[in-house]
Amino acid sequence: MERTALPGALSLCRDDPDLGFDVLMDLTAVDYQKYPGREDGPRFEVVYHLYSLAHNHRVRIKVRVDEDDAVVPTAVPLWPIANWLEREVWDMFGVRFDGHPDPRRLLMYEEFVGHPLRKDYPINRRQPLIGPRI
Amino acid sequence: MGVGSFFTSRLDEAIGWARKYSIFQYPFVTACCGMEYMATACSHYDVDRFGAGLPRFSPRQADVLFVVGTISHKMAPVLKRIYEQMTEPKWVVAFGVCTCTGGFYDNYATVQGIDTIIPVDIYIPGCPPRPGSSSACARASARASSRRTRSAVTTPRSWSGRRCRAP
Numbered sequence: 001m002e003r004t005a006l007p008g009a010l011s012l013c014r015d016d017p018d019l020g021f022d023v024l025m026d027l028t029a030v031d032y033q034k035y036p037g038r039e040d041g042p043r044f045e046v047v048y049h050l051y052s053l054a055h056n057h058r059v060r061i062k063v064r065v066d067e068d069d070a071v072v073p074t075a076v077p078l079w080p081i082a083n084w085l086e087r088e089v090w091d092m093f094g095v096r097f098d099g100h101p102d103p104r105r106l107l108m109y110e111e112f113v114g115h116p117l118r119k120d121y122p123i124n125r126r127q128p129l130i131g132p133r134i
Numbered sequence: 135m136g137v138g139s140f141f142t143s144r145l146d147e148a149i150g151w152a153r154k155y156s157i158f159q160y161p162f163v164t165a166c167c168g169m170e171y172m173a174t175a176c177s178h179y180d181v182d183r184f185g186a187g188l189p190r191f192s193p194r195q196a197d198v199l200f201v202v203g204t205i206s207h208k209m210a211p212v213l214k215r216i217y218e219q220m221t222e223p224k225w226v227v228a229f230g231v232c233t234c235t236g237g238f239y240d241n242y243a244t245v246q247g248i249d250t251i252i253p254v255d256i257y258i259p260g261c262p263p264r265p266g267s268s269s270a271c272a273r274a275s276a277r278a279s280s281r282r283t284r285s286a287v288t289t290p291r292s293w294s295g296r297r298c299r300a301p
Contacts, residue, residue, distance in 0.1 A: 107208075107243075108207075108208065108243065109207060109208040112207075116242055116243070121242075123240070123241045123242065124240050124241055124242065125242050126242065126246070127207065127242060128207055128210070128245070128250070129207045129208070129210055129211060130207075130210045130211060130214060130250075130251055
């Protein structure tokens, strides 16, 4: 899906009575930088998993965004849970959400530099908040 | 002068004897090791036989800080503040490999051993430590607390900790 069509599509999913997706199950991102076969093209893909309680069906919506322009419209006005889910995606991948009310890191501490779940972040790079004691 | 130091050393030993089996621990539990800590503390493998039956959930009232479970870098300032809030004399037990060396979490988010932040007296390895070995280490910490008191007046605190071997 294209990024510009995203808010309309999400609100349609939630409000249309036949679709009725009232639960945002998950909001996450994928880094395709090292994925064999998909390295060219936009780097990140933001994935939304929606579920409908009334009709018992699910849908997955994917939006691919480029690394230099990693901004996606926020889903917070539609589902309040998207607040923390989008904070986690920002913390781990660096994808900004346009209009998010509280863009802070969720899992890492505030002074952390970098976005850990990207493919080019080495897993054992040390960034201690408190340095070793003398 | 010889007579005076005789009395103070006997007093030190008396205080050490009194502190030996009255451990008020602060179980700083964060992760899975907490389950094994609870197993050690409950009825089957009892810690109350060492006098450690009343955990104090406040750093002001405790003398042994049991750091149980993985400490992340986000949690590290909290741990350091808790340690600084405890009053002297205080001892630290690193329970589980995550607190000893970082465990198998060789990554950006985990403190690779809490002895980079606070001085540790007893290291208990294990993932999680078996209750039998950790209760043996509780007994060793009791003895360490009595011994440390004897030297607290005269010698500076050493940073090296004692390691417990699993039986």
